[in-house]
Amino acid sequence: MRTKTTALPSEDKRWRIVMATMRKHGFAPDALIETLHSAQEAFGYLDDVALRYAADSLGIPISRVYGVATFYNLFTLKPQGEHTCVVCLGTACYIKGGPQILSALEQATGIKRGETTPDKQVSLVVARCLGTCGLAPACVFDGDVAGKIEPSQAVARIKEWETT
Numbered sequence: 001m002r003t004k005t006t007a008l009p010s011e012d013k014r015w016r017i018v019m020a021t022m023r024k025h026g027f028a029p030d031a032l033i034e035t036l037h038s039a040q041e042a043f044g045y046l047d048d049v050a051l052r053y054a055a056d057s058l059g060i061p062i063s064r065v066y067g068v069a070t071f072y073n074l075f076t077l078k079p080q081g082e083h084t085c086v087v088c089l090g091t092a093c094y095i096k097g098g099p100q101i102l103s104a105l106e107q108a109t110g111i112k113r114g115e116t117t118p119d120k121q122v123s124l125v126v127a128r129c130l131g132t133c134g135l136a137p138a139c140v141f142d143g144d145v146a147g148k149i150e151p152s153q154a155v156a157r158i159k160e161w162e163t164t
């Protein structure tokens with residue numbers, strides 16, 4: 001069992017959820033799938049930062065982590081869009097209007113969850129809990145958490161990207 005913990009990649013509270021998962025499993029290498037699952041639930045997808053964090057923390061070669069992340073269909077690697085909007089559909093956000101936000105965004109962009117607009121500007125992603133349930137319903141726009149957000153405000157944020 002490893003006892004040394006790797007520094008969190010950033011201040012983003014979601015990393016603490018991922019870290020808690022690894023700690024629960026004693027930072028053992030066989031916690032990899034659980035760890036990736038937890039990162040994907042928190043961020044909506046797995047990117048290089050998340051994969052490296054898991055590799056370093058669990059003492060697994062990064063190549064193996066990439067291998068696992070790309071082998072299983074349940075894992076989604078970072079979407080291709082210039083901008084990424086993550087909509088939380090965890091229990092608290094679901095109850096407070098997450099699905100309405102998602103459908104407003106799908107309508108505004110013409111794409112479905114998990115897709116990227118044809119011009120590669122916006123990717124729409126769904127997460128299962130961003131770790132900020134007190135702010136439900138919550139979304140993340142390019143790493144910026146927005147809480148207690150209305151569907152129209154979420155659409156406005158996406159539209160801002162079109163003009164920048």
Ligand code: FES
Nearest residue numbers: 088090093130133
């Ligand atoms: S359920 Fe959305 S932040 Fe926890």
